[in-house]
Amino acid sequence: MNLSDQLTWTAKNHLRKTAYIFQGEEKTYQELEGAVTKFASSLKQLGYGKGDHIALVVGNTPHFVISLYGALRIGATVIPINPIYTPDEISYIINNGDVKGVITLDVILEKFEHMEKLIPNVKHYIVGETNPELEFSESPLSSKLKSFTQIVQEGSIELERPNLNDEDTAVVLYTSGTTGKPKGAMLTHKNLFSNAKDVADYLQIGPSDKVIAALPMFHVFCLTVALNAPLMNGGTVLIMPKFSPAEVFKEAKKHQITVFAGVPTMYNYLLQQPDGDVSAFESMRLCISGGAAMPVALLENFEKKFNVKISEGYGLSEASPVTCFNPLDRERKAGSIGQSIINVENKVVDEFGEEVPVGEVGELAVRGPNVMKGYYKLPVETQATLKDGWLYTGDMARMDEEGYFYIVDRKKDLILVGGYNVYPREVEEVLYDHQQVAEVAVIGVPDPDAGEAVVAFVVLKEGEQASEDELFTYSSQRLAKYKVPSKIEFLDELPKNTTGKILRRALKDVVRN
Numbered sequence: 001m002n003l004s005d006q007l008t009w010t011a012k013n014h015l016r017k018t019a020y021i022f023q024g025e026e027k028t029y030q031e032l033e034g035a036v037t038k039f040a041s042s043l044k045q046l047g048y049g050k051g052d053h054i055a056l057v058v059g060n061t062p063h064f065v066i067s068l069y070g071a072l073r074i075g076a077t078v079i080p081i082n083p084i085y086t087p088d089e090i091s092y093i094i095n096n097g098d099v100k101g102v103i104t105l106d107v108i109l110e111k112f113e114h115m116e117k118l119i120p121n122v123k124h125y126i127v128g129e130t131n132p133e134l135e136f137s138e139s140p141l142s143s144k145l146k147s148f149t150q151i152v153q154e155g156s157i158e159l160e161r162p163n164l165n166d167e168d169t170a171v172v173l174y175t176s177g178t179t180g181k182p183k184g185a186m187l188t189h190k191n192l193f194s195n196a197k198d199v200a201d202y203l204q205i206g207p208s209d210k211v212i213a214a215l216p217m218f219h220v221f222c223l224t225v226a227l228n229a230p231l232m233n234g235g236t237v238l239i240m241p242k243f244s245p246a247e248v249f250k251e252a253k254k255h256q257i258t259v260f261a262g263v264p265t266m267y268n269y270l271l272q273q274p275d276g277d278v279s280a281f282e283s284m285r286l287c288i289s290g291g292a293a294m295p296v297a298l299l300e301n302f303e304k305k306f307n308v309k310i311s312e313g314y315g316l317s318e319a320s321p322v323t324c325f326n327p328l329d330r331e332r333k334a335g336s337i338g339q340s341i342i343n344v345e346n347k348v349v350d351e352f353g354e355e356v357p358v359g360e361v362g363e364l365a366v367r368g369p370n371v372m373k374g375y376y377k378l379p380v381e382t383q384a385t386l387k388d389g390w391l392y393t394g395d396m397a398r399m400d401e402e403g404y405f406y407i408v409d410r411k412k413d414l415i416l417v418g419g420y421n422v423y424p425r426e427v428e429e430v431l432y433d434h435q436q437v438a439e440v441a442v443i444g445v446p447d448p449d450a451g452e453a454v455v456a457f458v459v460l461k462e463g464e465q466a467s468e469d470e471l472f473t474y475s476s477q478r479l480a481k482y483k484v485p486s487k488i489e490f491l492d493e494l495p496k497n498t499t500g501k502i503l504r505r506a507l508k509d510v511v512r513n
Helices: 003-013 027-045 060-071 087-096 109-114 148-154 189-202 219-233 245-255 264-273 295-304 381-384 426-431 466-478 504-512
Strands: 018-022 023-027 051-058 077-080 099-105 123-126 143-146 169-175 185-186 210-213 236-237 257-262 286-289 310-315 322-325 344-348 362-367 390-399 405-410 415-417 420-422 437-447 451-460 489-491
Touching: 003 027, 003 060, 003 189, 018 027, 018 060, 018 286, 023 027, 027 060, 027 148, 027 295, 051 060, 051 087, 051 257, 051 426, 060 077, 060 236, 060 362, 087 109, 099 109, 109 123, 123 148, 123 344, 143 148, 169 362, 185 189, 189 219, 189 322, 210 219, 219 236, 219 257, 219 310, 236 437, 236 504, 257 264, 257 466, 264 286, 264 295, 264 437, 295 310, 295 489, 381 390, 405 426, 415 437, 415 451, 426 437, 426 451, 426 466, 437 466, 451 466
Parallel strands: 018 236, 051 077, 051 099, 077 169, 099 123, 123 143, 210 236, 210 257, 257 286, 286 310, 451 489
Antiparallel strands: 018 023, 169 185, 310 322, 344 362, 362 390, 390 405, 415 420, 437 451
């Protein structure tokens, strides 16, 4: 089974059930299934087939859903790309990913017009219309342009589907590495299907659920948890073009949303929203957090205010992405990423790959049907990451006696102060507990005496004040001397990527400058 075939099965069993809602318009599973099949047949007519690479450069719109499932239906490999990337970033992925066709939106097309010569191998641009007044006739790409609407309208509902193997590459996700160029994680049909099914089953997502897709769909967290998992079992997806705290409250209340998935930064914004409507979350049965470690203080304050449980989990692009979740049917442990989900194994290992004793810190390794088959055209990097069937995540973790895992920090973010290990998260947790602090990020910087020094970047709550000395004293009372920040800098906001992850490398640039 694969995602596209599963959608067909779901549509047969939930024909008139709402599959998605976008800007007030609802589409049933029957309508979605029809659009996907027609889109797939038109792609085939254009000369696309099994193994061809198609890039999705669209935001959170129905175009993404129809394109993804339509391309998969003919056996094409989908490469989702962040629409706000620069031309250099987009052209690198398109060229490195051997992309033959691009699906985008009219409001983004100008970006491709400027990079036409950088990506000469692209045969077609299928353009989703969002602005009826835009004219394409004079575009330098006019000979390659196709209307998304026409592609769907002119497609046939009769489609001969290719035989797809579980190990065929379905999606290539380019990961934003901390150094060098991004790497394309090859996820198979089996990877994506198994993780969507296991997540849906683990979180008990069913036909009665309405899930907000406010995270970017090109990111694997949203792709699996807020899109593929609900569509797996007949749930409804509310597609939000972008995250807005005010809009989340409004839509959650209007549509009686039951599941919200977000990164810790999003929960912080919702918590800090001055006019946040607590009643909007009355129908919410579950909130899911991932993408980064959630500070315990933030988790507890959010749950107290909105009277809803947050199940923190863990995943990474290379694992489709989910490997752990806090269980719904037994104890949830604040600060933990939970236990291994069904069909997935996690373990904590030392530098030799040997499992460390319970409670000790090591690198988290993952094994299961969700683990990628490798990095696209990077055999050396693949060999360094996949060892004896295990995916080495690069995250430092520990496991307790009951099999709950705790992410300590990224292996690369570890700070060495005079030979002592300092994990940024531990320092951040302390500062998050301070009443005036809204956000904090901790990094290590070179130090001539200790090797590295701890530096904290702090964003204060609106209208609040606190001095560096005050936070220094506060930290000193709760942390060993070598863990206390040597410097605390105040910022109006922390640099983040499009999924809300804090960009530590950008903070290192702040220190250098």
